[in-house]
Amino acid sequence: MKRLYDDNLYRFDIPQPSYWEATASGIDVPATPLQAAESCDVAIIGGGYTGLSAALHLARDYSIDVRVLEAGHIGWGASGRNGGFCCVGGSGVHRKDLIKLRGEGNARDFYRSQVDAVELVRQLANDEGIEYQAFGEAELEVAHTPRAFERLQEDHEILSKTLGLQSEIVSAGEFRERFFDSTEQFGALVQRPGFGLHPLRYCRGLANAATRRGAVLHDRSEVLEWSKTDAGAHRLLTSGGSMTARRVLFATNGFMPERLNPEFYGRTIPVISAIIVTRPLTDDEKNAHYWRTEHPAINSRNILNYFRLLPDNRFLFGGRGHSTGHASGERQMAAELAATLRRFWPAWSGVEIDFSWHGLICYTRTLTPCIGHLDDDPSVYFGFGYHGNGVSAGTWTGKQLADWVGSGQPPALPEIVKGLGQKFPLASMRLRYLQLGLALSGWLDRRA
Numbered sequence: 001m002k003r004l005y006d007d008n009l010y011r012f013d014i015p016q017p018s019y020w021e022a023t024a025s026g027i028d029v030p031a032t033p034l035q036a037a038e039s040c041d042v043a044i045i046g047g048g049y050t051g052l053s054a055a056l057h058l059a060r061d062y063s064i065d066v067r068v069l070e071a072g073h074i075g076w077g078a079s080g081r082n083g084g085f086c087c088v089g090g091s092g093v094h095r096k097d098l099i100k101l102r103g104e105g106n107a108r109d110f111y112r113s114q115v116d117a118v119e120l121v122r123q124l125a126n127d128e129g130i131e132y133q134a135f136g137e138a139e140l141e142v143a144h145t146p147r148a149f150e151r152l153q154e155d156h157e158i159l160s161k162t163l164g165l166q167s168e169i170v171s172a173g174e175f176r177e178r179f180f181d182s183t184e185q186f187g188a189l190v191q192r193p194g195f196g197l198h199p200l201r202y203c204r205g206l207a208n209a210a211t212r213r214g215a216v217l218h219d220r221s222e223v224l225e226w227s228k229t230d231a232g233a234h235r236l237l238t239s240g241g242s243m244t245a246r247r248v249l250f251a252t253n254g255f256m257p258e259r260l261n262p263e264f265y266g267r268t269i270p271v272i273s274a275i276i277v278t279r280p281l282t283d284d285e286k287n288a289h290y291w292r293t294e295h296p297a298i299n300s301r302n303i304l305n306y307f308r309l310l311p312d313n314r315f316l317f318g319g320r321g322h323s324t325g326h327a328s329g330e331r332q333m334a335a336e337l338a339a340t341l342r343r344f345w346p347a348w349s350g351v352e353i354d355f356s357w358h359g360l361i362c363y364t365r366t367l368t369p370c371i372g373h374l375d376d377d378p379s380v381y382f383g384f385g386y387h388g389n390g391v392s393a394g395t396w397t398g399k400q401l402a403d404w405v406g407s408g409q410p411p412a413l414p415e416i417v418k419g420l421g422q423k424f425p426l427a428s429m430r431l432r433y434l435q436l437g438l439a440l441s442g443w444l445d446r447r448a
């Protein structure tokens with residue numbers, strides 16, 4: 001099936017060589033490939049947070065016969081290889097612009113749902129006994145220039161007064177005392193709720209909870225064809241078998257096989273994000289940059305970096321990936337990330353990089369998530385477009401879709417996330433205009 005990026009990005013048979021894969025062994029997920037013609041009430045395409053949360057809630061809260069079809073192993077996609085930030089976000093539109101574009105009430109509802117999403121992750125982990133290695137208890141947004149700090153001060157007003165969120169503004173001096181220092185640290189915004197977790201442990205924990213509650217998971221079962229039977233049921237064909245289902249949940253986000261169903265073609269732009277992880281830092285190395293926080297952090301650049309100390313003192317540093325997905329381009333981006341890390345924290349220049357990997361983040365045309373069912377076929381539900389914030393938003397979306405299917409009633413979704421969104425014009429040119437957008441953002445960052 002033709003996809004947007006190099007085939008290298010869609011090797012479902014190979015796990016990404018991530019730190020998470022190396023440290024989540026011992027948590028097995030009971031999943032097997034689909035190998036016969038079978039049927040169920042609800043079939044879910046995609047075994048990440050969205051699909052697994054939907055499966056868990058459908059099986060647990062509505063006793064519905066649900067199957068998950070995943071092309072790779074469970075958590076193969078972004079859910080098994082992200083930065084582990086469980087925070088408020090989910091939109092590519094700046095807070096101020098979201099209010100301007102969509103109205104204050106709608107923006108407030110959207111942010112409220114994002115806070116609920118973070119709380120849902122905590123609650124699920126608690127209720128289902130998921131050990132996800134929580135680390136930190138806020139998210140830091142670090143100003144990379146004095147001008148960016150002024151903008152964060154305005155954002156603090158918007159967050160706390162207009163959107164009703166918990167935030168705090170911290171000057172550069174106080175920030176160094178409480179959190180860390182870097183060559184690009186000019187003060188910060190501290191936002192709650194937010195914390196770091198082990199994304200693959202969380203994902204496998206969700207999968208195990210779903211199977212305990214009665215869901216059936218099929219891994220190594222890429223859906224290759226999607227058709228309707230004469231009786232109006234869906235028929236999903238994999239290389240080993242087929243699944244006939246009354247309803248389908250499409251939960252493939254940035255790895256969306258958009259040609260499976262023409263309704264989804266051209267609705268998203270997947271963007272490559274890359275991560276490197278160092279060897280464990282020594283106490284002296286941490287002290288050299290006053291590092292004393294467990295909170296995950298981002299900076300205020302247009303093409304932002306995200307970073308966090310991990311529980312074993314390794315340092316995770318993420319940013320944009322290559323714009324083609326070619327293996328050589330990704331090696332080059334990993335080297336650029338390492339150079340940026342060393343520029344921000346020069347005392348770590350000699351610290352070796354032990355892991356590097358990448359994956360796809362999902363953008364939509366409105367730069368906000370899309371949740372709903374198809375107008376022409378209400379038995380097809382979908383949830384995607386979390387803009388790099390799907391740990392919480394994907395989990396929450398899965399629950400909304402399960403409640404919708406299970407109760408037959410649409411949940412009270414924020415207006416901003418409702419519906420399929422718009423198609424990108426000239427969809428076959430998406431990578432071209434993404435490359436232009438990245439070049440422009442990079443130029444703006446260099447000028448700042």
Ligand SMILES: Cc1cc2nc3c(=O)[nH]c(=O)nc-3n(C[C@H](O)[C@H](O)[C@H](O)COP(=O)(O)OP(=O)(O)OC[C@H]3O[C@@H](n4cnc5c(N)ncnc54)[C@H](O)[C@@H]3O)c2cc1C
Binds near residue numbers: 012050078256257387
């Ligand atoms: C490098 C990186 C860093 C990130 N960092 C963060 C972060 O720190 N915090 C945060 O909140 N978010 C982060 N994100 C985003 C977050 O990981 C995603 O939004 C989230 O995992 C989406 O979950 P999902 O279940 O919707 O999709 P995915 O986890 O991507 O799952 C979709 C699944 O669909 C499967 N699939 C595709 N085609 C088929 C087919 N034909 N048949 C069957 N299965 C198919 C894929 O194999 C895949 O496993 C990051 C993403 C990346 C790539």
